[in-house]
Amino acid sequence: ASIVVLPGDGIGPEVASAGVAVLRQIATRFGHEFTFAEHAIGGDAIDRFGDPLPPQTREALLAADAVLLGAVGGPKWSDPNAPVRPEQGLLAMRKLLGVFANVRPLKLHPRTAALSPLKPERTKGVDLVFIRELTGGIYFGAKTRSEHDATDECRYSVEEIERVVRHAFALARTRRRKVTSVDKANVLETSRLWRSVATRVAADFPDVALEHQLVDSMAMHLLTRPADYDVIVTENMFGDILTDEASVLAGSLGLSPSASIGGPGAGVYEPIHGSAPDIAGQSLANPLGTILSAAMLLRHSLGLTEEAAAVEAAVDHVLEHADLTRDLGGTATTHAVTRAVIEACN
Amino acid sequence: ASIVVLPGDGIGPEVASAGVAVLRQIATRFGHEFTFAEHAIGGDAIDRFGDPLPPQTREALLAADAVLLGAVGGPKWSDPNAPVRPEQGLLAMRKLLGVFANVRPLKLHPRTAALSPLKPERTKGVDLVFIRELTGGIYFGAKTRSEHDATDECRYSVEEIERVVRHAFALARTRRRKVTSVDKANVLETSRLWRSVATRVAADFPDVALEHQLVDSMAMHLLTRPADYDVIVTENMFGDILTDEASVLAGSLGLSPSASIGGPGAGVYEPIHGSAPDIAGQSLANPLGTILSAAMLLRHSLGLTEEAAAVEAAVDHVLEHADLTRDLGGTATTHAVTRAVIEACN
Ligand SMILES: CC(C)[C@H](C(=O)O)[C@@H](O)C(=O)O
Numbered sequence: 001a002s003i004v005v006l007p008g009d010g011i012g013p014e015v016a017s018a019g020v021a022v023l024r025q026i027a028t029r030f031g032h033e034f035t036f037a038e039h040a041i042g043g044d045a046i047d048r049f050g051d052p053l054p055p056q057t058r059e060a061l062l063a064a065d066a067v068l069l070g071a072v073g074g075p076k077w078s079d080p081n082a083p084v085r086p087e088q089g090l091l092a093m094r095k096l097l098g099v100f101a102n103v104r105p106l107k108l109h110p111r112t113a114a115l116s117p118l119k120p121e122r123t124k125g126v127d128l129v130f131i132r133e134l135t136g137g138i139y140f141g142a143k144t145r146s147e148h149d150a151t152d153e154c155r156y157s158v159e160e161i162e163r164v165v166r167h168a169f170a171l172a173r174t175r176r177r178k179v180t181s182v183d184k185a186n187v188l189e190t191s192r193l194w195r196s197v198a199t200r201v202a203a204d205f206p207d208v209a210l211e212h213q214l215v216d217s218m219a220m221h222l223l224t225r226p227a228d229y230d231v232i233v234t235e236n237m238f239g240d241i242l243t244d245e246a247s248v249l250a251g252s253l254g255l256s257p258s259a260s261i262g263g264p265g266a267g268v269y270e271p272i273h274g275s276a277p278d279i280a281g282q283s284l285a286n287p288l289g290t291i292l293s294a295a296m297l298l299r300h301s302l303g304l305t306e307e308a309a310a311v312e313a314a315v316d317h318v319l320e321h322a323d324l325t326r327d328l329g330g331t332a333t334t335h336a337v338t339r340a341v342i343e344a345c346n
Numbered sequence: 347a348s349i350v351v352l353p354g355d356g357i358g359p360e361v362a363s364a365g366v367a368v369l370r371q372i373a374t375r376f377g378h379e380f381t382f383a384e385h386a387i388g389g390d391a392i393d394r395f396g397d398p399l400p401p402q403t404r405e406a407l408l409a410a411d412a413v414l415l416g417a418v419g420g421p422k423w424s425d426p427n428a429p430v431r432p433e434q435g436l437l438a439m440r441k442l443l444g445v446f447a448n449v450r451p452l453k454l455h456p457r458t459a460a461l462s463p464l465k466p467e468r469t470k471g472v473d474l475v476f477i478r479e480l481t482g483g484i485y486f487g488a489k490t491r492s493e494h495d496a497t498d499e500c501r502y503s504v505e506e507i508e509r510v511v512r513h514a515f516a517l518a519r520t521r522r523r524k525v526t527s528v529d530k531a532n533v534l535e536t537s538r539l540w541r542s543v544a545t546r547v548a549a550d551f552p553d554v555a556l557e558h559q560l561v562d563s564m565a566m567h568l569l570t571r572p573a574d575y576d577v578i579v580t581e582n583m584f585g586d587i588l589t590d591e592a593s594v595l596a597g598s599l600g601l602s603p604s605a606s607i608g609g610p611g612a613g614v615y616e617p618i619h620g621s622a623p624d625i626a627g628q629s630l631a632n633p634l635g636t637i638l639s640a641a642m643l644l645r646h647s648l649g650l651t652e653e654a655a656a657v658e659a660a661v662d663h664v665l666e667h668a669d670l671t672r673d674l675g676g677t678a679t680t681h682a683v684t685r686a687v688i689e690a691c692n
Pocket residue numbers: 087090091240532533562
């Protein structure tokens with residue numbers, strides 16, 4: 001399998017190479033051949049090529065079986081009025097690959113649950129997955145700007161809604177059979193369409209329960225009763241906010257993986273944390289979010305279920321027995337934690 | 347002063363009359379004359395007049411000095427595809443009165459902090475105010491719907507942004523002199539305009555610090571370090587989500603007041619909780635959110651600072667010494683808590 005690696009900015013290169021090291025180990029142990037090709041994205045690509053998603057990266061992405069991404073952005077390129085910005089690379093990549101479903105599982109590990117800002121009785125039993133629509137909505141709608149005002153259009157087609165909602169229902173079938181669809185149907189026309197499509201799709205999944213939640217209520221319920229949710233599906237902008245809110249429950253951003261899938265070609269796998277430029281280059285970054293993203297890559301893009309489970313078991317082992325990085329209260333380096341995972345993969 | 351009372355739906359009438367009772371007591375004690383006129387809004391207005399904001403309510407609103415609102419909506423009218431819906435009454439009222447600044451203070455009372463889903467060390471020292479833009483953005487933009495797709499337009503003018511941001515800076519001057527402006531300037535054109543206007547307005551307030559936050563980061567920071575914030579200002583949709591998220595920190599929705607102000611005429615004061623139809627008519631509702639909203643009414647619309655402080659002190663006293671409603675772990679009725687506040691007002 002041919003895997004494109006996009007190290008990106010800040011701690012991106014460190015965590016990406018941790019993910020690659022684990023994938024190499026899996027290839028050896030299970031007798032697969034993985035090839036890795038590094039390409040530029042984000043701030044790094046702007047600095048080197050003046051383009052946050054240069055043509056050679058685009059070409060490689062279109063030919064890849066899967067993509068492992070580190071992190072993108074940083075204060076160096078943070079002027080929102082700059083004509084070329086790192087996050088444009090991310091958005092262009094999502095559109096190019098057509099990865100309309102951003103999947104973010106949220107589970108609490110006993111050792112990190114203690115770091116959650118929520119009381120333990122609230123987070124007990126949390127095991128949910130967000131499916132965020134990733135290639136539509138206000139992110140990609142028409143924009144205008146004049147001296148006097150500005151506009152952003154949110155547009156959703158029936159097809160865009162249907163495919164991501166179907167994805168959520170199919171996933172719920174492999175889990176606790178409950179889908180929560182989040183919208184703002186009391187105000188937005190796109191949300192009313194979203195709700196009606198979700199209701200229609202639900203008819204094809206009679207074994208899965210569908211509930212509708214308004215986005216403002218969801219922002220509350222994520223904190224008051226997160227254990228009640230199984231699969232939560234929502235549009236791009238609401239998903240951006242709610243997945244970040246939910247990620248805090250886990251106690252550390254450093255552990256959470258994500259997958260952006262559903263396109264005709266490669267899926268993109270990346271930790272949910274940012275580029276953390278303040279700790280870049282010091283082997284302080286937690287590699288586990290990227291390593292768990294690599295596990296999702298094995299499962300979703302390469303169909304290697306046993307291999308994915310081996311990586312996840314190794315991470316569980318490390319979480320229980322090894323020294324961890326600073327964000328988890330430990331003193332271990334990125335390298336040491338990565339080595340511990342690799343050893344546990346054997 | 348002439349006060350329009352909009353009881354609305356569910357527990358709305360019970361909490362609204364608690365607020366009125368306290369305002370009557372204040373009028374007596376301080377020698378003011380307040381007149382109260384009840385009008386229909388929301389589901390109740392749909393049932394009685396087929397219109398969530400009937401003409402007689404509109405007329406009364408335009409002539410009022412201030413508006414006290416209970417709550418609007420309920421499952422009876424919750425079909426988002428119905429041509430007439432309760433929340434249309436709210437939205438039309440906001441636009442009619444031009445109340446562009448929705449103000450939501452968030453403070454923790456020691457007795458309710460224990461109910462917060464957040465660990466006490468996280469909520470220690472929280473004392474912030476949200477200013478949510480309330481009459482612009484995607485709520486009021488052009489909408490389209492066809493068989494194939496739907497659109498909602500988010501539009502902001504320089505004037506709309508400037509007046510609400512100025513409001514936030516002026517408020518920060520009376521507090522800890524810090525404004526956090528929340529946007530999604532890495533994606534939205536309206537947010538880039540928002541950020542540039544906020545930056546320009548900040549120059550007129552050299553004694554107030556301005557920081558910009560992306561909405562997804564803000565959703566996280568509200569949980570990890572809420573005590574760091576003073577005044578948070580944001581656009582309509584982001585404000586809807588973030589204020590509801592933040593309200594959970596207080597441990598109970600029943601205590602939190604809100605004010606919608608800034609228009610040429612009356613301000614609207616209401617508790618942040620919903621209409622809670624499941625407990626309606628049983629004297630189980632917590633009246634303190636409405637009573638604290640009445641205090642904001644005294645201060646902001648009537649300029650009665652001492653009177654507002656008397657109500658707030660009475661609520662503090664009740665929170666410390668009296669039996670409270672069920673949501674706060676007590677057994678008291680709505681009436682009993684209201685009576686306790688009235689007695690403490692003397
Ligand atoms: C960087 C930004 C454009 C991006 C988004 O909003 O989608 C990020 O917040 C994310 O969630 O991946």
